[in-house]
Amino acid sequence: GENVEQHPSTLSVQEGDSAVIKCTYSDSASNYFPWYKQELGKRPQLIIDIRSNVGEKKDQRIAVTLNKTAKHFSLHITETQPEDSAVYFCAASITGNQFYFGTGTSLTVIP
Amino acid sequence: NAGVTQTPKFRILKIGQSMTLQCTQDMNHNYMYWYRQDPGMGLKLIYYSVGAGITDKGEVPNGYNVSRSTTEDFPLRLELAAPSQTSVYFCASRPGLAREQYFGPGTRLTVT
Numbered sequence: 001g002e003n004v005e006q007h008p009s010t011l012s013v014q015e016g017d018s019a020v021i022k023c024t025y026s027d028s029a030s031n032y033f034p035w036y037k038q039e040l041g042k043r044p045q046l047i048i049d050i051r052s053n054v055g056e057k058k059d060q061r062i063a064v065t066l067n068k069t070a071k072h073f074s075l076h077i078t079e080t081q082p083e084d085s086a087v088y089f090c091a092a093s094i095t096g097n098q099f100y101f102g103t104g105t106s107l108t109v110i111p
Numbered sequence: 112n113a114g115v116t117q118t119p120k121f122r123i124l125k126i127g128q129s130m131t132l133q134c135t136q137d138m139n140h141n142y143m144y145w146y147r148q149d150p151g152m153g154l155k156l157i158y159y160s161v162g163a164g165i166t167d168k169g170e171v172p173n174g175y176n177v178s179r180s181t182t183e184d185f186p187l188r189l190e191l192a193a194p195s196q197t198s199v200y201f202c203a204s205r206p207g208l209a210r211e212q213y214f215g216p217g218t219r220l221t222v223t
Contacts, residue, residue: 032210100156104152
């Protein structure tokens with residue numbers, strides 16, 4: 001099956017700085033890559049996603065890039081705010097039936 | 112819409128006991144999923160269903176069973192609970208065509 005690796009496991013940034021989280025995947029057939037934000041004790045919530053026919057997608061301060069050749073995708077958060085502090089998970093899916101998640105990045109934004 | 116609901120929120124089981132985790136969605140979604148999340152880890156897929164009457168194994172199905180008799184409900188059964196099943200369990204659903212999954216609030220299970 002698919003194997004998704006996520007780095008770094010923890011990330012601390014100053015408020016206003018940018019944060020970048022990277023994921024790699026193993027199966028070149030994967031074609032859908034969502035990112036989830038999970039606050040402590042809460043459920044994961046989708047923040048952005050990208051399909052394999054697109055190289056980049058933006059939504060206000062959040063962007064995701066995909067490099068199919070290298071089989072990696074990244075989450076970029078600009079102008080970070082304290083409320084961005086959470087655990088972020090990447091995932092990959094081939095058919096849309098099964099989703100394979102990374103191990104998460106704990107982001108702390110220091111005011 | 113209530114979205115995806117799960118019961119119970121918390122449960123402590125003794126080794127060897129059995130229980131059913133309930134999951135219900137009121138969005139008429141075809142696809143439903145069960146994940147487990149161990150501390151500091153990502154989500155692992157246990158079972159999924161693409162519609163009523165159809166279920167399939169995910170990455171970590173051993174020790175669990177599911178059924179899908181209606182579109183709304185997707186219960187997860189634990190038989191002979193083991194400490195390795197201590198985890199937070201999330202149910203999720205999604206519409207047939209869209210890819211976004213909607214997660215329930217989770218069930219925190221401890222087996223001692």
